[in-house]
Amino acid sequence: MNRSERESLFKNFIVFFTLLELMLTLIFFFFYTDKKKDIYELLLKRMQVCSYTLSCKDFDYDFYPKNSKAIINRLYSERDEIYALFPLPTSKKYYLKISYKRSQLQEDIEKLALNILTLFAFASLLIMFLSFILTLYTLKPIRQALQINQEFIKDILHDFNTPISAIVLNLEMLKKECQSPFIDRISQSVETILSLQENFRLFLKNIKSERSKVNINQLLKERIKCFSSTYPNLHFHFEERAKVTLFTQQDLFIRIIDNLLSNACKYNKKGGFVRVIVERHRVIIEDSGRGIKNSKRVFDRFYKESDRGIGIGLSIVKKLCDELDIKIEIESEVGKGTRVILSLPS
Numbered sequence: 186m187n188r189s190e191r192e193s194l195f196k197n198f199i200v201f202f203t204l205l206e207l208m209l210t211l212i213f214f215f216f217y218t219d220k221k222k223d224i225y226e227l228l229l230k231r232m233q234v235c236s237y238t239l240s241c242k243d244f245d246y247d248f249y250p251k252n253s254k255a256i257i258n259r260l261y262s263e264r265d266e267i268y269a270l271f272p273l274p275t276s277k278k279y280y281l282k283i284s285y286k287r288s289q290l291q292e293d294i295e296k297l298a299l300n301i302l303t304l305f306a307f308a309s310l311l312i313m314f315l316s317f318i319l320t321l322y323t324l325k326p327i328r329q330a331l332q333i334n335q336e337f338i339k340d341i342l343h344d345f346n347t348p349i350s351a352i353v354l355n356l357e358m359l360k361k362e363c364q365s366p367f368i369d370r371i372s373q374s375v376e377t378i379l380s381l382q383e384n385f386r387l388f389l390k391n392i393k394s395e396r397s398k399v400n401i402n403q404l405l406k407e408r409i410k411c412f413s414s415t416y417p418n419l420h421f422h423f424e425e426r427a428k429v430t431l432f433t434q435q436d437l438f439i440r441i442i443d444n445l446l447s448n449a450c451k452y453n454k455k456g457g458f459v460r461v462i463v464e465r466h467r468v469i470i471e472d473s474g475r476g477i478k479n480s481k482r483v484f485d486r487f488y489k490e491s492d493r494g495i496g497i498g499l500s501i502v503k504k505l506c507d508e509l510d511i512k513i514e515i516e517s518e519v520g521k522g523t524r525v526i527l528s529l530p531s
Contacts, residue, residue, distance in 0.1 A: 190328060194320055201316035209312060213305045220297055228290070229260050229269060232283045236271035243289070248273075249282040263287075349378060366414055373411045377443070399438060401429040401468065401529075405461055408442050412459070416450045422460040429463055431529055437505050444502045445470050445525050457522075468527040477517035 235241035249255065249270055257270045257280065268284035356372050402425055413421045431438070449459045449472035457473035477483055484503040506513045512528035 190324070190331065193324055193327065197323060198316055198320040201319050202313055205312045205316060206309060209305070209308055213301060213308075217298065217301050220301070221294060224290075224293055224297065225260060228267065228285060229258070232269045232285070233258065233271070235283055236281055241283075243285065245284045245286075247282040247284070248276075248279040251278055251280055255280060345378075349375065366417075370415050373414065396432055396434050399431050399433055399435045401431050402463055404435070404439065405442065405463060405468070408439065408446060409459075409461060412446045412450055416453075418455055419450060419453055420456070420458040422458060424460065424462040427463060427465040429465065429468075429529070433509050433530075437509055441502050441505050441509075441511070441527070442468075442470075444498050448498060449474065449523070449525075452523075466529050466531070468529065470525045470527075471522065473522045476519040476521055476523055477515065478519055480515045480517045480523075483515060 231241065232244065235244050239246065245266075255270055257272055259269060261268050261270075265287055266284040267287055267290055268282055270280040270282055273279055273281050352371075352375055356368065356375065359368050360372075406423060409421050409423055413419070446459065446461075449470055453459065453472050453474040458471075459473075460469075460471040462469040462471070483499045486500040503513060506527070510530040514526045514528070515523065516526070517523040
């Protein structure tokens with residue numbers, strides 16, 4: 186079970202368990218309230234019986250002067266006792282008062298609460314088990330779909346190995362025969378494909394790449410060099426206003442930069458420029474391209490403003506930035522170009 190499946194399992198289990206536990210709590214609350222009421226009703230009935238026999242050991246007996254406010258066959262509560270009044274056939278001035286110690290009544294209620302809590306704990310364990318079973322049952326179709334996707338990606342990666350290996354071998358042979366910028370561009374593109382292939386493998390194994398110290402200036406120079414050979418008609422500028430070392434996941438950061446540089450090149454005009462600026466806590470990528478009409482929607486998956494591409498590049502960039510704690514902002518004007526600002530973590 187991978188991380189996403191574990192997270193889904195945990196969240197769905199919490200939802201199921203919380204709802205069922207809330208329902209169980211309400212049921213037991215009303216059950217406890219009814220049983221507590223039964224204790225008082227039973228106590229009054231016992232007092233009524235004792236008013237005839239006068240031989241109950243748990244009760245105290247006394248006389249209570251008659252008055253207009255006194256009501257017979259009803260429980261009264263005082264600080265130390267619970268009592269009820271009953272008529273005396275031989276007396277016109279007094280009622281029979283039968284009392285029960287409040288401390289004893291409290292013990293009866295606490296004993297009831299303990300029994301109900303024990304039953305509640307057992308029911309909660311049962312509900313926990315049922316919630317887990319229900320969660321597994323509901324996640325089964327999703328897990329099957331994920332498994333199919335993973336197997337599909339594995340098959341695709343496996344099928345890619347043969348043609349990629351052939352390309353790499355032939356490139357090495359071509360490099361020995363002749364030197365050409367076209368061969369270098371193909372070689373760099375193959376390296377990019379191999380890097381993406383490795384990212385897919387890490388994704389399938391649910392392994393996060395380790396963070397390390399990355400020289401941002403050197404990395405950007407290398408990526409600019411790669412794109413400048415692929416797009417010889419564009420002018421690339423690198424402004425180094427600060428030396429920046431970042432503790433991050435290098436492969437993910439490269440994917441962010443490559444996506445942004447790729448967009449800056451693809452949607453630029455002939456003879457245009459791409460400028461990369463490194464500041465203390467920021468990386469800025471500017472271009473002289475066509476610009477973006479609705480810069481607020483560029484991170485939406487499948488959103489695009491031209492027939493080129495499928496509209497997921499910047500969505501991937503936003504996801505990777507969130508994972509690396511990088512804030513991304515885009516400023517753009519149609520016909521003038523786009524400015525992307527990456528605010529790096531401290």
